[in-house]
Amino acid sequence: MIKPKTRQIVLRSRPEGLPTPDNFAIRTVDVPAIGDGQFLVKNELLGLAPSSRIRMSESETNGSYDMPTPIGGVIHGQSLGTIIESRHPGYAVGAKVVLTAGGWQEMSVSDGSLTTPVDTSLAKESLWLGALGVSGLTAYAGLIGVGQIRPGDRVAVTAASGAVGAMAGQIARAFGCHVIGIAGGAEKCGYIRQELGFEAAVDYRSPAYDNELRQACADGIDLFFDNVGGRIRSDLLPWMNKFGRIVVCGMISEYNNPAGATGPSWMPILTKQLTVRGFLMRDYVHLQSWFVRDVAGWLAEGKIKPREDITNGFENTPAAFIRMLSGQTFGKTIVRL
């Protein structure tokens, strides 16, 4: 009897700098058997996130992020699919779920950990990978759990048209904050300014960048939600107000060169009495029920307008990921299998 097969995308070699298609390989394997307490999901969508890049570097060069993907290992990432086989009492065949650690593969086995049921009465499927998925929870936890957001705060967000950034800015606006978004290019800046209603948009690719930044930040920044690190973070640092908070959510500009990056002088941290906090979303899963309630409500009220960048075809996942890391995708990057 020929066993049924399924495909995975694995790490073929560790990227140096921006990943290239050569760093990935597609592997065909037997459909995995499940054990007691497990279920099998046929994935329909993958949700891509920059943090997968961190795991592609080894521990010594990735800031000791604790779960590097081994060579030959399935790339880490979020998936959404339908349960097609189950030996788990809590998960029935036919149910739709999001697997936070589903991985870049057509079929995933889960024991129910890091699994979220998809409730399409609250929002359409794909939103459970973005606004109501890890991107949204990251933004929500970063602002509330880490950044102690307060109504009236002047909030700066980098990568502001990205999946996490756009959510952070919109959640901050829902909290009654003044939001300054930093993004690359006129299209993205127009989007966050006009469509999302941010109070200011600063285009880091524009020749007028310095001026735009100075104008947008004239009254300082109370809460800085940073997704990019690098030069843009250094440019914003002098605008922090006293007792300002910096939420270190990501540093996409440094993932491709983690060992070589340097940072800004810490003098403003001292003299302005700043609080800088790094966080990982997984430490805030206890906020999940508040998060779903709040964000589903804001989606229904139109206060959050999700945007997705959809690529078709499992084999195109690495290309979509590379486009995302290069700043060429717009909104939540999703692959439809």
Add this chain to the structure above:
Amino acid sequence: MIKPKTRQIVLRSRPEGLPTPDNFAIRTVDVPAIGDGQFLVKNELLGLAPSSRIRMSESETNGSYDMPTPIGGVIHGQSLGTIIESRHPGYAVGAKVVLTAGGWQEMSVSDGSLTTPVDTSLAKESLWLGALGVSGLTAYAGLIGVGQIRPGDRVAVTAASGAVGAMAGQIARAFGCHVIGIAGGAEKCGYIRQELGFEAAVDYRSPAYDNELRQACADGIDLFFDNVGGRIRSDLLPWMNKFGRIVVCGMISEYNNPAGATGPSWMPILTKQLTVRGFLMRDYVHLQSWFVRDVAGWLAEGKIKPREDITNGFENTPAAFIRMLSGQTFGKTIVRL
């Protein structure tokens, strides 16, 4: 009638790098007249602190520390003396006080703000400039108010034989923590290890520095009380434990070149979920009564052993200050007028 005269040390020019004697001048002025609600203090001791160096640079280059000393202005600093004239109901002639902002001058006028009565029943005079003065309060506030010290924490302290560092390490030990001190030279390291009882001493001037650091930090650092910034801070950062706290108290290695300094990559802040907080002692004066009670108690129990580096002669103040910034003083740097 010839008016009585008194001397001040003023900023003659802004230092570039380490200050030189040329950056200072002694100016003779009339003894100031006091108004209602003021009193005049004849200073007997000056307490020197590295933070005075920050104020010698202009705002644009000192991280926007908000009170740069103007050219021709009296150098900022702590003084201790006797009230010789008073038009303030709360301060009688003959009383000893510490003026946190007394300045480098023989006579200071105060309105009672930033003034601490000296209680010699608790501790000898000079300790009110060090262990019971701004150095002690800085260490106390940094550990408790900022760093949320917990018994059992592994605490690293830089400039560990300095006025603030030695207090921070001793207070941490009084809290039941494991203390790793970093200092320059065998004498200072022997002192913090043997006399102060720190669990480990790392000599950043030793050829065995890398090894010493690796051994001392093998179990990581939960709370890092940093006074120096620069290279040593970068060396300690990889040893932080997850959810570690970094208290940014000072960065003496960067004061001489504030605009040009860079910092380490923030990757460990993200991946280890660190909290980095800068603070200024003046935001924690509400801890003063707890601080005096606790530290006076620890002094009496012998848990805190103060050490002072005393220079005689008002005119030698700049030289003592330069020695302190060069790491050549040992303990709280005090000038006896």
